[in-house]
Amino acid sequence: MRALMELLFKVLLVLFLTSGALLVFGQILGILLQKGDMIIASTNLFKNPTLVLSACFSLVGFSLNYIPEKKDTSFSDHPSASAGDSLK
Numbered sequence: 001m002r003a004l005m006e007l008l009f010k011v012l013l014v015l016f017l018t019s020g021a022l023l024v025f026g027q028i029l030g031i032l033l034q035k036g037d038m039i040i041a042s043t044n045l046f047k048n049p050t051l052v053l054s055a056c057f058s059l060v061g062f063s064l065n066y067i068p069e070k071k072d073t074s075f076s077d078h079p080s081a082s083a084g085d086s087l088k
Contacts, residue, residue, distance in 0.1 A: 002067045005060060012057040019050040 026042025 002064070002069060005064055005067055009057070009060045009064060012053060012060055016050065016053040016057045019046050019053055022046050023050055 023042055023046035026046065027039050030036065030038030030040075030042060
């Protein structure tokens with residue numbers, strides 16, 4: 001379950017950052033070309049998906065704190081005897 005949530009977290013992070021970057025770059029391009037319609041179009045096109053993705057991304061990230069990590073059982077609490085200890 002945790003592995004699936006971590007994968008979802010990473011996918012949503014990439015999608016959120018990509019849509020946010022497209023929003024900002026569209027607005028910057030509109031400013032550089034002095035086209036107000038392009039700025040408004042970029043905002044209208046990318047604002048809602050960016051907000052929804054950020055909300056989903058933050059909820060998944062928050063819920064990861066409550067999903068326990070898989071414990072590593074390959075190590076024990078007691079140190080094992082090393083080769084040097086057997087010679088003493």
